Amino acid sequence: MLDHRLGEEHDLLRETVREFANDVVAPVIGDYYERHAFPYPIIREMGKMGLFGLPFPEEYGGMGGDYLALGIALEELARVDSSVAITLEAGVSLGAMPIHKFGTEEQKRTWLPRLCGGEILGAFGLTEPDGGSDAGATRTTARLDEAAGEWVINGSKCFITNSGTDITGFVTVTAVTGTDADGRRQISTIIVPSGTPGFTVAPGYSKVGWNASDTHELAFDDCRVPQANLLGELGRGYAQFLNILDEGRIAIAALATGLAQGCVDESVRYAGERKAFGKPIGANQAIAFKLADMELRAHTARLAWRHAASKLVHGEPFKHEAALAKLYTSEAAVDNAREATQIHGGYGFMNEYPVARFWRDSKILEIGEGTSEVQRMLIARGLGVGG
CATH class of the missing domain: 2.40.110.10 (Butyryl-CoA Dehydrogenase, subunit A, domain 2)
Structure with a gap:
């Protein structure tokens, strides 16, 4: 029986990264975003926290965690901003993971400690x-x-x-x-x-x-x-790449879930503050039902990526579940971003509001690390259909 409740260590990580995202990332990331500037101070702090070393062994400078830990960190960061989250995802899944999985001992010793510490990115x-x-x-x-x-x-x-x-x-x-x-x-x-x-x-x-x-x-x-x-x-480069992408899809799914949940968080807050016709707009059933559907998508997305991550962590085949998670969560993120913008009305079209970033950031999730069409192809193959 699958149990998606977090253990003490994972729950502590979630709380720590959420606090960092809210207190350190949220107040300043909008300025970096508008300037198209890379947030070096934020990345430096993430390195000190050990986030870039989460799924790697301690002997190479890692935290000795697992892919579930990485997904938790990505989800919490993406609730606030996806640029920071994708920097971590790519740095770990695409930069350091190939070295860890396929590198020689010398290559691991040369690169992994600095990658895990966030000193360099791959x-x-x-x-x-x-x-x-x-x-x-x-x-x-x-x-x-x-x-x-x-x-x-x-x-x-x-x-x-x-x-x-x-x-x-x-x-x-x-x-x-x-x-x-x-x-x-x-x-x-x-x-x-x-x-x-x-x-x-x-x-x-x-x-x-x-x-x-x-x-x-x-x-x-x-x-x-x-x-x-x-x-x-x-x-064996192509086969190695496919192996890396299967795992990376879980990470992207966690990121997409964070964006979907961030849309819920911001929209619930706005719906309670914004008044129209003498009452908060959240009191209107049309808005309330939108929020309910958004929460349903975010909740289901979380179950999907954690299910895939659980199979990976336990050494079970997970390719099918990773494709399911990546497809569902990315489309949930796009749907939630669209609805969040609609709930915010004209303000949702203003870059000073986080949902404007969420809307702009969501679409790439249906493209990067395997398009939605590729995911459907993989899922169909897993069912024995589609050629």
Whole structure:
């Protein structure tokens, strides 16, 4: 029988992160967001709290926690702001997790302690201008110069989170490294440290949302890194990426749940304060029913991501549940953001109100780390239908 009640440690973490989000993040994040500025002081404090090391072993500087702990932290942060939450999610799930799961002991010792402490951020370079959901269509190449003992990388990546901050330590990129015996392209993953000659970070994007997070296009022009920078097995890069994404979908689902709940919190508060025709608008059944539906979505979203996380933590197959959670929670976040904006009326269209950020931030949740269409495809396959 599944029990989604939190243990003492997880509950203490939830309270601690919620207090941090309310007292430290909420008062200042709107200014960072409007300036499209990365919130270095906030990220620094999150590092000191150990949030970037939550699911990693203590021997590498981590907190010795699990993926449920990470999800709890992400949900509480996203109740206030998604830019901060996605910085943590990408830093852990896409930056540090590949090193932890597939790195050599030397790679772990080199990178994980600084990643866990929030001193540096790692990024994962997968998406390319001509390859979004079709991640297997990678065009970036990495040729091994055996005489020099170096990989020579050429190509480009786009929409890469945490890739151009002042504290970005490296980007792990997927690249074609050869051809298998059956003629299929061999895709591997390679660590490229920031500042490597031939590795160029383009100016940040002008985005609809997540404006206080860091996102860039990357270019590699005869970029050379040591042969030892291969991450995991040669030719297993695509399989490794799929493994990372399955876990990452749970993290995104937790983040989406936080946004959905944040919409409820702000709307309930506003509905109790805003008066029309002599009474709070929350006294009107039309508004009350909207709030009830929003709470239902947030509650169900929480059950979905915690169910998937529980299976992951207990070593059970979780791919199907992760897709279910990612699909439901992302769509719940979009629906709640739309309704929250409607409840706030004209004020919901003003950036000074948190729900305006929530509305702008929600849509990407149906796209990033696997679109809603991809999730439906995965769920259908799990049912044995859909080809």
